[in-house]
Amino acid sequence: MAYILNTDDDVRQMLDTIGVGEIDELFQSIPAEVRLQRALNLPPALSELSLTAHLIDLANHNQGGDQMPCFLGGGVYDHFVPAVVDQLAGRGEFYTAYTPYQAEASQGTLQAVFEYQTLVAQLTGMDVSNASLYDGGSAVTEAALMALAVQDKGGRIVVAGTIHPEHRQILETYTANLDVQIDVIAPDRTGRIAAPRLADALSKPAAAVILQHPNVFGLLEDIEGLVRIARDSGALAIVSVDPISLGILKRPGDYGADIVVGEAQGLGNYLSYGGPHLGILACREEFVRKIPGRLVGQTTDRNGKRCWVLTLQTREQHIRREKATSNICTNQGLLALRSSIYLAVMGPSGLREAAEQSTRNAHYAAQELAKLRGVELAFGDSPFFKEFVIRVKGDPNAILAEVRRHGYHGGIALKTWSAGMDDAILIAATEKRTKAEIEGLVAAYRSALA
Amino acid sequence: MYKLDPPALLFETSRPGRRTAILPAFADVPDQRPLEELIPAGFLADSPPPLPELGELDVVRHYTNLSTSNMAIDANFYPLGSCTMKYNPKRNERLASLPGMLALHPYQDESTLQGVLTLLHEMQEYLAEIAGLHAVSLQPAAGAQGELTALLVAAAYFRDKADRRTRVLIPDSAHGTNPASAHLAGFETQTIKSNDKGLVDLDDLRSKLDRQTAVFMITNPNTLGLFDHQIGTISQMLREQGALLYLDGANMNAILGMVRPGDMGVDLMHYNPHKTFSGPHGGGGPGAGPIAVRDHLAPYLPAPIVGRRDDGTYFLDLDRPKSIGRVRSFFGNVGVLVRAYCYIRTHGPEGLKNVSRHSVLNANYLRALVHDVYPVPHGETCMHEFVASARGLAREKGVRAMDIAKRLLDHNMHAPTVYFPLIVPEALMIEPTETESRATLDRFAAVLRTIAEEDPALLHDAPHTTPISRPDEVAAARNPILRWNAPVADPGANGNGHSTASAQRSSSHAAATVPSAP
Numbered sequence: 001m002a003y004i005l006n007t008d009d010d011v012r013q014m015l016d017t018i019g020v021g022e023i024d025e026l027f028q029s030i031p032a033e034v035r036l037q038r039a040l041n042l043p044p045a046l047s048e049l050s051l052t053a054h055l056i057d058l059a060n061h062n063q064g065g066d067q068m069p070c071f072l073g074g075g076v077y078d079h080f081v082p083a084v085v086d087q088l089a090g091r092g093e094f095y096t097a098y099t100p101y102q103a104e105a106s107q108g109t110l111q112a113v114f115e116y117q118t119l120v121a122q123l124t125g126m127d128v129s130n131a132s133l134y135d136g137g138s139a140v141t142e143a144a145l146m147a148l149a150v151q152d153k154g155g156r157i158v159v160a161g162t163i164h165p166e167h168r169q170i171l172e173t174y175t176a177n178l179d180v181q182i183d184v185i186a187p188d189r190t191g192r193i194a195a196p197r198l199a200d201a202l203s204k205p206a207a208a209v210i211l212q213h214p215n216v217f218g219l220l221e222d223i224e225g226l227v228r229i230a231r232d233s234g235a236l237a238i239v240s241v242d243p244i245s246l247g248i249l250k251r252p253g254d255y256g257a258d259i260v261v262g263e264a265q266g267l268g269n270y271l272s273y274g275g276p277h278l279g280i281l282a283c284r285e286e287f288v289r290k291i292p293g294r295l296v297g298q299t300t301d302r303n304g305k306r307c308w309v310l311t312l313q314t315r316e317q318h319i320r321r322e323k324a325t326s327n328i329c330t331n332q333g334l335l336a337l338r339s340s341i342y343l344a345v346m347g348p349s350g351l352r353e354a355a356e357q358s359t360r361n362a363h364y365a366a367q368e369l370a371k372l373r374g375v376e377l378a379f380g381d382s383p384f385f386k387e388f389v390i391r392v393k394g395d396p397n398a399i400l401a402e403v404r405r406h407g408y409h410g411g412i413a414l415k416t417w418s419a420g421m422d423d424a425i426l427i428a429a430t431e432k433r434t435k436a437e438i439e440g441l442v443a444a445y446r447s448a449l450a
Numbered sequence: 451m452y453k454l455d456p457p458a459l460l461f462e463t464s465r466p467g468r469r470t471a472i473l474p475a476f477a478d479v480p481d482q483r484p485l486e487e488l489i490p491a492g493f494l495a496d497s498p499p500p501l502p503e504l505g506e507l508d509v510v511r512h513y514t515n516l517s518t519s520n521m522a523i524d525a526n527f528y529p530l531g532s533c534t535m536k537y538n539p540k541r542n543e544r545l546a547s548l549p550g551m552l553a554l555h556p557y558q559d560e561s562t563l564q565g566v567l568t569l570l571h572e573m574q575e576y577l578a579e580i581a582g583l584h585a586v587s588l589q590p591a592a593g594a595q596g597e598l599t600a601l602l603v604a605a606a607y608f609r610d611k612a613d614r615r616t617r618v619l620i621p622d623s624a625h626g627t628n629p630a631s632a633h634l635a636g637f638e639t640q641t642i643k644s645n646d647k648g649l650v651d652l653d654d655l656r657s658k659l660d661r662q663t664a665v666f667m668i669t670n671p672n673t674l675g676l677f678d679h680q681i682g683t684i685s686q687m688l689r690e691q692g693a694l695l696y697l698d699g700a701n702m703n704a705i706l707g708m709v710r711p712g713d714m715g716v717d718l719m720h721y722n723p724h725k726t727f728s729g730p731h732g733g734g735g736p737g738a739g740p741i742a743v744r745d746h747l748a749p750y751l752p753a754p755i756v757g758r759r760d761d762g763t764y765f766l767d768l769d770r771p772k773s774i775g776r777v778r779s780f781f782g783n784v785g786v787l788v789r790a791y792c793y794i795r796t797h798g799p800e801g802l803k804n805v806s807r808h809s810v811l812n813a814n815y816l817r818a819l820v821h822d823v824y825p826v827p828h829g830e831t832c833m834h835e836f837v838a839s840a841r842g843l844a845r846e847k848g849v850r851a852m853d854i855a856k857r858l859l860d861h862n863m864h865a866p867t868v869y870f871p872l873i874v875p876e877a878l879m880i881e882p883t884e885t886e887s888r889a890t891l892d893r894f895a896a897v898l899r900t901i902a903e904e905d906p907a908l909l910h911d912a913p914h915t916t917p918i919s920r921p922d923e924v925a926a927a928r929n930p931i932l933r934w935n936a937p938v939a940d941p942g943a944n945g946n947g948h949s950t951a952s953a954q955r956s957s958s959h960a961a962a963t964v965p966s967a968p
Binding site: 067093 | 475480482485488492523548552555561563564591631637714730738777798886926
């Protein structure tokens with residue numbers, strides 16, 4: 001009995017106090033005909049020692065970024081995680097607490113969330129942030145639902161064809177039974193959204209436009225122009241960002257975005273096979289009563305001391321039930337804490353370095369790969385951040401398999417992501433990649449293409 | 451938990467020019483042209499974002515001190531009803547943090563993921579077996595997303611049959627996420643009353659159940675901690691109308707290996723692995739919300755699902771033409787699932803059954819120790835939790851459930867869930883979990899009994915030993931201050947010169963009490 005403290009003697013005395021003879025008598029409200037009459041068909045219990053050996057064996061059947069340099073991106077990136085993030089976020093007082101319903105017993109979590117909200121607001125240039133959402137994909141959807149609630153313009157959402165395809169799929173799944181029309185704008189040959197196409201799409205009213213910058217191909221959109229067109233039409237401008245990029249790029253709040261979302265895995269969280277991560281959501285203050293998920297606010301206690309509480313809870317499902325702004329209950333508290341610690345320890349200069357070095361590494365990789373016979377940059381001179389697309393002569397999956405044989409996670413085949421990308425590979429570089437690794441990757445591609 | 455003033459905010463500790471060196475000063479690639487030659491200047495900010503400037507020790511002290519103003523399972527009894535705050539085994543943390551698990555990118559080739567795919571495939575099978583159902587999606591990121599996903603599956607199923615159904619029925623004792631999820635899935639919701647025993651009122655259900663009903667969402671054991679023995683009748687009634695029975699799996703901790711939802715007639719359900727299978731709650735997440743369904747609903751599950759080929763290799767099955775699509779990027783909250791996997795493997799079939807037996811034993815023992823002072827309006831025994839009422843104390847002494855909750859904090863114990871479920875006045879929802887000892891339960895009961903005797907004035911001002919006491923929640927909601935802002939008089943001092951007009955308005959409300967504000 002792995003974690004049960006009661007001894008046989010305890011159990012006997014407890015049953016006496018309750019007034020029953022056996023524990024199983026306490027289950028008499030379960031009708032006999034539905035009870036399980038056999039043991040669950042599960043493997044037998046393992047000791048800690050055996051379980052450890054088993055998990056190490058499973059882990060050894062994976063070859064992740066710890067074994068091969070990782071040039072994969074597509075929303076999740078192999079950024080460096082400083083030691084303080086693990087050490088501090090791993091404290092049991094944070095790790096094994098729950099939602100801060102009792103403010104007096106949870107000031108640590110509450111202050112940390114208030115600081116998270118401030119850090120995200122500072123990072124994005126927005127007025128307010130919520131306490132985090134599940135991931136970047138559901139954050140896009142929550143932002144769209146929020147825009148529909150704020151606006152009174154019917155159920156039309158215009159989506160750039162350059163947002164992450166999985167984010168669009170989530171939006172489509174969530175809204176399948178709602179009165180929502182989703183119109184997608186195809187990118188032009190530069191891999192970006194052309195301003196006239198957006199203007200054209202907005203000749204009919206829309207509640208919101210969803211843009212991603214850098215976009216799914218790593219490219220920088222004419223984001224200021226697109227946001228202006230969206231807002232001039234009366235639609236809200238929702239901008240999905242890579243938070244690391246804000247170490248060097250202009251902040252969405254400074255160019256007029258209404259709602260900013262993003263996958264914030266890169267802020268101090270491991271790849272972790274895609275989760276748990278967190279989605280950010282920040283907006284202008286006028287929308288705050290329509291924001292989904294938890295919010296922490298500052299107040300004072302009965303002795304006048306500054307403190308923090310969960311606030312504006314009348315938006316939430318446990319009070320409003322079917323009229324809530326969202327069905328979300330938990331945030332991603334621990335990941336938000338990790339992201340705060342990351343931003344605190346990196347600071348403005350550290351974040352700038354992470355962004356700038358990722359940019360330099362990606363550009364060096366692009367420049368060297370483009371020199372190979374059988375490789376060209378898919379979008380020519382379109383400016384990009386830390387990720388870019390190449391087109392290859394040959395089957396991308398076969399080429400990537402060969403690159404992997406040389407010891408590199410060399411990119412993502414985009415065949416299933418986007419029309420006309422059958423020969424395309426998406427490649428990302430973070431600050432963790434080195435000159436030697438990039439040159440090794442280039443050599444692996446050279447050999448794979450030969 | 452220490453009674454210390456919380457540390458200053460990160461932003462108040464910030465000093466211009468202070469920093470921690472984490473990265474090398476420069477990337478080692480040869481191209482060191484100015485950044486503007488790589489990215490056109492029009493995209494670049496003039497300066498990095500106005501984050502606080504701190505040294506590593508600043509950050510370490512800050513968060514270490516912050517942590518000491520939290521209660522947590524590692525330090526405190528935490529009988530927060532409905533949340534299953536059981537011990538979070540340390541072995542699970544270490545194993546989920548193996549580099550061979552943490553460093554996996556979701557778009558790696560399947561050939562490099564066979565270990566994690568094996569684990570996830572086994573997890574699908576375990577959750578199907580525990581549920582007594584046939585197919586599992588691990589994708590939903592939390593219980594609420596699991597509910598939504600399951601309801602979308604139900605909607606797709608009916609649409610596929612060209613059977614138009616518009617309504618979801620939900621008991622009045624249900625979690626608030628149930629109606630919120632049903633609404634988001636495009637259904638109207640209708641509330642089903644509880645009877646005087648705290649169970650589903652079958653007459654009310656019968657009067658509202660018809661061919662428009664898509665799903666009835668039941669929590670069983672319910673939020674009163676009672677197993678609804680009418681479950682067989684309920685599932686029969688639903689079958690007759692062609693409707694589906696959904697189980698909110700929040701209370702699975704009570705029934706592992708004792709009874710399986712599928713055997714009770716449930717068609718689809720979600721799990722809360724962070725509750726039932728001991729994932730750390732992390733101050734409010736991450737959770738996970740896998741769902742299990744009967745075979746006729748399996749085609750509609752989100753894609754991908756982990757499949758197994760005849761040669762024993764595993765793959766992500768994306769070829770699911772009837773799937774509702776995707777509710778989360780990648781494969782869900784895998785890290786939470788790895789911990790749940792470790793927990794299930796540690797326990798095995800008998801161990802899981804014992805989890806439920808002891809969670810029910812502990813709850814009934816605690817109930818027996820306190821119910822003469824804190825009456826439990828429903829049921830003679832309970833499952834893994836019970837809902838007591840402080841109504842008598844409220845009438846006689848003006849002591850309310852919240853006062854009792856706050857006073858418990860003075861005894862270094864976390865409070866129960868209060869004022870939920872809504873159908874019990876002055877509710878105290880108490881879930882001790884199986885990992886607590888009799889001695890802890892004795893102490894908790896003794897404290898609860900003492901509180902009932904204490905001076906109401908003392909209780910109204912409780913807690914007295916915590917870092918803060920009775921925050922003004924009304925003021926917080928009336929004038930929301932949701933972020934720190936730099937003092938306006940010296941906007942550059944802490945690195946944030948970007949106070950918006952509206953946020954300055956917020957700051958002025960706080961002027962009297964916030965030392966750093968103007």
